[in-house]
Amino acid sequence: xxxSTSSQIAKHKTQSINRFxxxxxxLGLGTLLSGPILxxxxxxxxxxxxxxxxxxxxxxxxxxxxxxxxxxxxxxxVISESAYRLLVLRSIGIAGAATVICFMxxxxxxxxxxxxxxxxxxxxxxxxxxxPLWAGYLVKAFALRAVFEPGSEFGDGGFLKNxxxxxxxxxxxxxxxxxxxxxxxxxxxxxxxGFERLPESxxxxxxxxxxxxxxxxxxxxxxxxxxxxxxxxxxxFSLSLGDYITVKIVxxxxxxxxxxxxxxxxxxxxxxxxxxxLWPITIMVAYLFVMARLGAFxxx
Amino acid sequence: xxxxxKYVALAFAGALTLAACGGSDxxxxxxxxxxxxxxxxxxxxxxxxxYVENGTTDPAVDWVSGFEKETGCKVNxxxxxxxxxxxxxxxxxxxxxxxxxxxxxxxxxxxGDVAPVNTDLIPNYxxxxxxxxxxxxxxxxxxxxxxxxGRGANVLVYNTExxxxxxxxxxxxxxxxxxxxxISVYDAPIYIADAAIYLMATQPDLGITNPYALDQTQxxxxxxxxEAQKAxxxxxxxxxxxxxxxxxxxxxxxxxxxxxxxxLATANGAKIAATKAKEGATGWSDTWMISSKAKNPNCAYMxxxxxxxxxxNAGVAEWFGEAPSNAKSCDLTxxxxxxxxxxxxxxxxxxxxxxxxxxxxxCLDGRDVQCVPYTEWVxxxxxxxx
Numbered sequence: 001x002x003x004s005t006s007s008q009i010a011k012h013k014t015q016s017i018n019r020f021x022x023x024x025x026x027l028g029l030g031t032l033l034s035g036p037i038l039x040x041x042x043x044x045x046x047x048x049x050x051x052x053x054x055x056x057x058x059x060x061x062x063x064x065x066x067x068x069x070x071x072x073x074x075x076x077x078v079i080s081e082s083a084y085r086l087l088v089l090r091s092i093g094i095a096g097a098a099t100v101i102c103f104m105x106x107x108x109x110x111x112x113x114x115x116x117x118x119x120x121x122x123x124x125x126x127x128x129x130x131x132p133l134w135a136g137y138l139v140k141a142f143a144l145r146a147v148f149e150p151g152s153e154f155g156d157g158g159f160l161k162n163x164x165x166x167x168x169x170x171x172x173x174x175x176x177x178x179x180x181x182x183x184x185x186x187x188x189x190x191x192x193x194g195f196e197r198l199p200e201s202x203x204x205x206x207x208x209x210x211x212x213x214x215x216x217x218x219x220x221x222x223x224x225x226x227x228x229x230x231x232x233x234x235x236x237f238s239l240s241l242g243d244y245i246t247v248k249i250v251x252x253x254x255x256x257x258x259x260x261x262x263x264x265x266x267x268x269x270x271x272x273x274x275x276x277x278l279w280p281i282t283i284m285v286a287y288l289f290v291m292a293r294l295g296a297f298x299x300x
Numbered sequence: 301x302x303x304x305x306k307y308v309a310l311a312f313a314g315a316l317t318l319a320a321c322g323g324s325d326x327x328x329x330x331x332x333x334x335x336x337x338x339x340x341x342x343x344x345x346x347x348x349x350x351y352v353e354n355g356t357t358d359p360a361v362d363w364v365s366g367f368e369k370e371t372g373c374k375v376n377x378x379x380x381x382x383x384x385x386x387x388x389x390x391x392x393x394x395x396x397x398x399x400x401x402x403x404x405x406x407x408x409x410x411x412g413d414v415a416p417v418n419t420d421l422i423p424n425y426x427x428x429x430x431x432x433x434x435x436x437x438x439x440x441x442x443x444x445x446x447x448x449x450g451r452g453a454n455v456l457v458y459n460t461e462x463x464x465x466x467x468x469x470x471x472x473x474x475x476x477x478x479x480x481x482x483i484s485v486y487d488a489p490i491y492i493a494d495a496a497i498y499l500m501a502t503q504p505d506l507g508i509t510n511p512y513a514l515d516q517t518q519x520x521x522x523x524x525x526x527e528a529q530k531a532x533x534x535x536x537x538x539x540x541x542x543x544x545x546x547x548x549x550x551x552x553x554x555x556x557x558x559x560x561x562x563x564l565a566t567a568n569g570a571k572i573a574a575t576k577a578k579e580g581a582t583g584w585s586d587t588w589m590i591s592s593k594a595k596n597p598n599c600a601y602m603x604x605x606x607x608x609x610x611x612x613n614a615g616v617a618e619w620f621g622e623a624p625s626n627a628k629s630c631d632l633t634x635x636x637x638x639x640x641x642x643x644x645x646x647x648x649x650x651x652x653x654x655x656x657x658x659x660x661x662x663c664l665d666g667r668d669v670q671c672v673p674y675t676e677w678v679x680x681x682x683x684x685x686x
Binding site: 077150153169248253 | 539678683
C-alpha cells in the first residue's frame, strides 16, 4: 500500500520534470549536452590550446621547467632544422605507405566478404579480421619483432630468418609492415561497410548495360567507395603518423616524429616538444581537409 | 690526468678527515642537523623502482619492514620514473628523501631542494667506498649532500664468437670496426659523453679533461663523431630488454651495456662477455639525498643510514643489479660473486669511470670558459637521431 503511494509520488515527480523540459525544449537539450560539451571544450580544445601556447614558452635551462618568457625560438628550431624536416617527410612517407598497404589489402578482402562470401561465413570472417584488435598493441608489436629479428651468423634470428632464410631486419620496412598490420582493421571496417551499402541492383544494372566485372568495379563501385576509403585512411594515416612505440620495437635505428617528441619531452624540454607537435597537427589538419573534400565525413 | 684526479680525491679525503677530527671545518657546520632526535613516525621517499622494496614485489625482497619495526618510521615511497620527475617531486617539498642519479643531483643542490647531509649522523657512511664520497654529483664545495648508494659502469658488451675480444672504445666509433653494422648504442643525450671519452683518447689536442665539461669546439667534435658513427650502428636502445633481445639473437655483436643486461642475456644463453674499454667509460652513481624542507628529518637520516647498511645495501645491489656502495655489503650478498662481478671494491676499476653528471654552462672541470649545457646536449642528440 505504502509502496504504491511512494511509487505514485515518484511517478508524479518524473512527470512534472518531463513537463518542465517539454515546455522548455532548449533547456532540455542544454542539460543533456552540457556535460559532453564541457568535456570537449576542456579536454579536447583546452589541452590542444595549451599545447600550442606552450610551444612559445621559454625553458629554464637548469630545472628543465617551462618559463613564461615568450619566444619563437622553439618554432624556428623545428622548422628551420633540415634534419627535422627530413624526419617529418620520412614520417609522412611511413604513414602513407602503411595506409596504402592497408588500402590494397582491405579493398579485395572487403569486397570478398561483403559480396562473395556465403552469408554464414560473413560474420565469422569479419570477427576474424577484427580479432587482433582484442590483443594488446605491445603484444602484437613484440610478436612481429620476434618474426623480423634478423639474427646473424652469431645467432638464430627470428621466424622469417629461420623459415625462409631472409628477413627485412629492423628498419623502415619492418615499421611500415607492422603499422599496416596494427591498423588494418580500421581501414577494413569503413571499406567493408561501404561495400555493404552498395546496392546489388547497381551492379546488376551495370552488367545489364554490358560492363564487364572490371569496368563495373572501377566505374560503379570505386567512385561510391571513395568516402569510405578516405575515412579509413584517416584512421590508418593519423595512427601511423603519431606512432612512436612500433618504431622503437621493430625500427632498429629508425625514428619518427613521435620519437623526437617523446625524447624532447622527457629531456625535459616541454616547450620544444610542444613545438614539434605542431608538425603532426598541421599535417593532420591538411590531411583531414583533403579527405573532407573527398567526402570522408559524409557517411561516417 | 689520472694522477690529477687522484690528487683531488686525496685532497677531498684530507678535507674529510679534517672535518671528522676537528669538527670546526665547514663541512659539519654547514650541515643543518647536528644531532639526531627521535623518529617522527614516518618518512616519505622518492625512489627509483627497485630501490625501496618491502616484500610486496617479491616476498623474499624486503629491506623496509625491518627498518619500520626498528625505528618506528613508516616508509611511504613514491616511485620516480625519470630524473626530471624526481626533481619535480622534490621541488614540491612533500618528500623527505630521494634516490637521485647524477643527472638530477646537481639540479637539486643548485635549486636548494636538498640539504647538506651531516655524515657524522650516519654511522654506516664510514664503510662507504672512499672513491664515491664527496664527488661532483653528490657534494658541493666539499660538503656532502647525500650518501652514495650504488654504482655501475657502462661496459662494452661483445659477442665472444665474433672475433678477438675488443678492449678499446674505438671499436664503437671507427668505420673499420670489425663489428660495424652490428653495434648497439645507448639512446640518450648523455651518450655524447662516450664520444667525448673517445676523443680524449684519439684527439688529445682538443683538450677534453672531463667528458661532461665540453666547450663548443669539443662538443661539436663529439657530435661529428656521433654523426659518423650512425653508419655502423644497428640499434639505439633505451629499453634494456631491447638490447638484451638483440644480444641473444646475435643481431648485435658489440654495444654499450649495463652489467645487469649482460648477466640476463648470458643466463639466456647469449655467447657474450663484457669489458670496460681501456680508455675509460661512462657510468652512474646514485645518491640518497635529504630534502631541505624535510618534515621528518630524523626518520630521513635513519633511512639514509639504513639504506647504506651492509644488509640493505647488499639487498638493493643484488635486486637492482649494481655495485653496492658499502664495503661490508659484499659479505652479505646471496650470490657470493656479486661484488666481483660488479667490481664493487676495485678502486682501480672505477678510477677511469666517468659517472653521469649534468653538464652545465659553468664548466664542471673548473675551466674559465663557457661549456655546453645539458639542454643543448638534448637538442644535439635529437638531431643526431632525427
